[in-house]
Amino acid sequence: MSDLLDPFGLFRDAAYGAERLGRSLIGQERIRLAVTGLSRAGKTVFLTSLLANLLAAGRGLNTLDALGKAAGGRLHAVRVAPPGNEALPRFDVAGHLAALAADPPAWPPRTEDLSTLELVLEVRRQTDPVGLVSGVLGQRTVTLELLDYPGEWLLDLPMLRQDYAAWSAETLARLRRGPRAGIAAEFLAFIEALPAGMPAEESTVRRGAALYRDVLRACRDRLGFRFLQPGRLLNPGPRGETPLLWFFPLPGGAAGPLGRLLADRHAAYIAAQRAEFFEPYFRRFERQAVLVDVLGALHAGPEAFADTAEALAAIADALRYGGGWMDWLTGVGVQRVAFVATKADHVPERQRHALEALLGSLTGGPAQRAGAAGVSSSVHSMAAIRCTEDDVATLEGRPVAAVRGVLLESGKPAKVYPGDIPLKPPGPDYWAHGFFEMPEFQPPRFDAAGGHGVPHLGLDAVLAALIGDAL
Amino acid sequence: MSAPRLDFQWEQAVVPVAPAPLVEPSRWGGIGRALAGAGLIAGGIAALSAVNFIADQFARGPVQGWATLGILGLGVVLLAGGVWRELRGLWSIRHTDVARAAFARSDLAKAKAEALRWAASVEQAAPLQPAIRDARSIEALAAILAPVQETLTAEAAGLGRAAAMQAFAMTAVSPSAGLDVVIFAWRGVRLVRQVAGLFGLRPGFAGTLSLLRRTLFDAATVGATDLAVDAAARALLSNPILQHVAGEAAGGAVAARRMLRLAAITAEGCRIGPPPR
Numbered sequence: 240m241s242d243l244l245d246p247f248g249l250f251r252d253a254a255y256g257a258e259r260l261g262r263s264l265i266g267q268e269r270i271r272l273a274v275t276g277l278s279r280a281g282k283t284v285f286l287t288s289l290l291a292n293l294l295a296a297g298r299g300l301n302t303l304d305a306l307g308k309a310a311g312g313r314l315h316a317v318r319v320a321p322p323g324n325e326a327l328p329r330f331d332v333a334g335h336l337a338a339l340a341a342d343p344p345a346w347p348p349r350t351e352d353l354s355t356l357e358l359v360l361e362v363r364r365q366t367d368p369v370g371l372v373s374g375v376l377g378q379r380t381v382t383l384e385l386l387d388y389p390g391e392w393l394l395d396l397p398m399l400r401q402d403y404a405a406w407s408a409e410t411l412a413r414l415r416r417g418p419r420a421g422i423a424a425e426f427l428a429f430i431e432a433l434p435a436g437m438p439a440e441e442s443t444v445r446r447g448a449a450l451y452r453d454v455l456r457a458c459r460d461r462l463g464f465r466f467l468q469p470g471r472l473l474n475p476g477p478r479g480e481t482p483l484l485w486f487f488p489l490p491g492g493a494a495g496p497l498g499r500l501l502a503d504r505h506a507a508y509i510a511a512q513r514a515e516f517f518e519p520y521f522r523r524f525e526r527q528a529v530l531v532d533v534l535g536a537l538h539a540g541p542e543a544f545a546d547t548a549e550a551l552a553a554i555a556d557a558l559r560y561g562g563g564w565m566d567w568l569t570g571v572g573v574q575r576v577a578f579v580a581t582k583a584d585h586v587p588e589r590q591r592h593a594l595e596a597l598l599g600s601l602t603g604g605p606a607q608r609a610g611a612a613g614v615s616s617s618v619h620s621m622a623a624i625r626c627t628e629d630d631v632a633t634l635e636g637r638p639v640a641a642v643r644g645v646l647l648e649s650g651k652p653a654k655v656y657p658g659d660i661p662l663k664p665p666g667p668d669y670w671a672h673g674f675f676e677m678p679e680f681q682p683p684r685f686d687a688a689g690g691h692g693v694p695h696l697g698l699d700a701v702l703a704a705l706i707g708d709a710l
Numbered sequence: 711m712s713a714p715r716l717d718f719q720w721e722q723a724v725v726p727v728a729p730a731p732l733v734e735p736s737r738w739g740g741i742g743r744a745l746a747g748a749g750l751i752a753g754g755i756a757a758l759s760a761v762n763f764i765a766d767q768f769a770r771g772p773v774q775g776w777a778t779l780g781i782l783g784l785g786v787v788l789l790a791g792g793v794w795r796e797l798r799g800l801w802s803i804r805h806t807d808v809a810r811a812a813f814a815r816s817d818l819a820k821a822k823a824e825a826l827r828w829a830a831s832v833e834q835a836a837p838l839q840p841a842i843r844d845a846r847s848i849e850a851l852a853a854i855l856a857p858v859q860e861t862l863t864a865e866a867a868g869l870g871r872a873a874a875m876q877a878f879a880m881t882a883v884s885p886s887a888g889l890d891v892v893i894f895a896w897r898g899v900r901l902v903r904q905v906a907g908l909f910g911l912r913p914g915f916a917g918t919l920s921l922l923r924r925t926l927f928d929a930a931t932v933g934a935t936d937l938a939v940d941a942a943a944r945a946l947l948s949n950p951i952l953q954h955v956a957g958e959a960a961g962g963a964v965a966a967r968r969m970l971r972l973a974a975i976t977a978e979g980c981r982i983g984p985p986p987r
Contacts, residue, residue: 295724297814297815298814298815298816299726299815299817300724300725300726301723301724301725301726302724315811316810316811316814316815317814318814343712344715361811625718626716627716628716644716645712645713645714645715645716649712650712650713651712651713652713681715681716682715683715683716683717683718683720684714684715684716684717684718685720685721686721690816691720691721691724692720692724693720694718694720
């Protein structure tokens with residue numbers, strides 16, 4: 240995202256790169272870990288589980304086996320950094336854990352605002368047999384800075400490089416395809432009926448924005464689509480809707496008074512997102528975890544699956560990787576990326592590799608670009624909170640591998656067969672069968688206050704891949 | 711009726727069977743090897759030269775030989791004593807880290823041991839040793855240590871105020887900005903050692919560097935002490951006489967504020983128990 244058109248960004252990058260180098264020399268490193276992902280991919284649950292399990296690991300418990308091995312057993316202590324002067328709310332890990340452990344339990348609601356938290360990991364130095372270096376330079380610490388944010392806002396990332404005309408054309412083309420066309424019929428009829436040279440009347444703009452917002456909501460809630468822009472129209476944040484959000488795509492782009500008003504609002508929206516969200520928080524990520532609910536997309540049908548794949552490709556394309564010469568000069572940029580298929584506990588163990596392979600196929604393009612830029616990337620399947628056990632179900636008289644858990648809504652035990660997971664994006668035959676919606680399960684029993692972490696699948700491998708080298 | 715939730719016996723599953731061993735013990739990096747090599751060359755050549763010199767002196771005569779041996783021997787003993795004292799100072803600070811880590815991971819046995827060792831070295835905390843031995847939980851142990859640590863922190867604030875006044879006055883009369891830096895550095899190092907002494911630490915040169923590193927780079931602690939420092943600085947510097955006497959009130963006020971902050975952060979860095987909530 241930094242380019243030659245933003246010299247102040249270049250200076251900030253250089254200053255940050257110098258600071259990072261200085262900190263690494265004295266053993267006081269800081270890592271910014273971006274947890275990226277589409278809405279309902281499980282970012283909040285991932286952060287909750289990561290924090291609970293890391294704090295427990297800092298107390299000597301074996302909650303993150305692979306990470307402990309990657310650190311060579313040198314992880315000494317973990318503590319939450321005290322609040323400083325942050326302008327963002329603190330991530331409420333205790334609140335989320337309490338809600339998950341409560342009776343009845345509750346999964347985190349949709350995230351509506353940014354929140355942040357820092358963990359300080361104390362790590363014994365590798366070459367300090369008599370403690371002399373630690374005595375002068377102190378224990379080595381790695382400060383992990385974490386950020387949670389609404390997943391809908393991530394889809395604004397591709398918008399940063401588009402003007403209003405390009406964005407309108409691309410959005411309308413998408414709306415006219417497949418099942419979106421039916422949902423967007425009223426909105427499309429509205430904008431087609433607008434005369435050329437339509438004056439910029441606020442009532443018209445409000446009506447168009449309201450119709451467009453209804454389309455986005457229906458695509459998200461009824462069809463399971465994720466490539467929905469602008470993100471703040473779906474999730475405006477704590478300030479609620481502002482006039483900045485009242486714009487929608489037009490066939491003629493920025494032509495006429497109405498088009499110019501909408502184009503101005505589009506530009507102002509992009510500038511606000513860049514200044515308030517992307518620049519302060521996305522600019523200097525060293526590590527990225529990209530979470531994808533692949534199974535949810537698979538079960539939502541071919542259009543939803545294609546939509547998720549398209550959204551993932553657009554986001555990964557717009558993310559910045561630290562391979563360019565400007566990044567080399569300033570010393571910033573992404574070093575590691577982990578693509579993670581979430582909710583892996585919804586498939587039996589023998590199918591989890593298929594989930595990883597499918598995600599690998601979807602992210603093959605971004606992962607290749609990352610690799611070419613010298614960025615280490617990996618693909619994982621993970622359940623931040625494990626809610627099921629492997630079991631066997633009977634389907635048409637034959638046993639099949641299934642998962643068993645307690646349903647969230649009814650509190651009753653259930654065995655669910657998730658179907659076969661393809662190793663790559665499936666062809667038309669796969670979609671010939673009916674789809675089903677994977678039920679939500681209750682989280683397992685765990686002690687929210689006891690400090691033993693929470694049961695998970697594969698979280699330690701993800702963390703080892705992302706931050707293991709820094710410990 | 712709702713079914714019971716799945717139970718993975720997680721609390722039992724995560725208890726480590728044995729303490730995690732270090733997988734890569736004492737692997738020396740490039741800088742470590744270079745420094746060790748330089749030290750070996752310098753020390754080895756110095757030792758060989760000294761031995762040759764002593765032998766030459768003995769060749770001149772036994773008086774010269776024994777005198778040389780005595781002088782060199784005394785010098786080596788003093789040098790070794792200085793190094794030993796530096797290491798002891800560093801180890802005392804390391805104990806602070808060990809104690810804080812024990813509190814962080816609720817290791818009662820280790821925290822008690824460190825608390826007892828600390829209480830034996832601090833006059834105000836010596837009477838707490840029986841209570842420390844009887845503490846049954848980490849929270850109880852922290853509560854036992856809290857009052858005396860607050861007292862020591864208050865005393866450290868007093869040292870900070872005295873240093874702030876001196877820094878204000880010296881900066882105000884100092885003829886150059888360069889001299890300001892020297893004055894501040896000298897007084898700041900002295901303040902760090904004074905505050906460390908309150909908490910039972912006797913840091914040498916290396917130990918003082920270690921404490922300075924913490925105070926300079928512990929950003930979280932710096933941020934948390936700002937509010938307290940603001941209030942103290944306003945109280946200290948609102949004296950009309952100070953404002954009248956000091957020509958460069960702005961520079962002196964900055965130096966004074968920094969001294970107050972240095973005292974607060976050093977005290978925070980020397981605590982062995984968890985910080986107050």
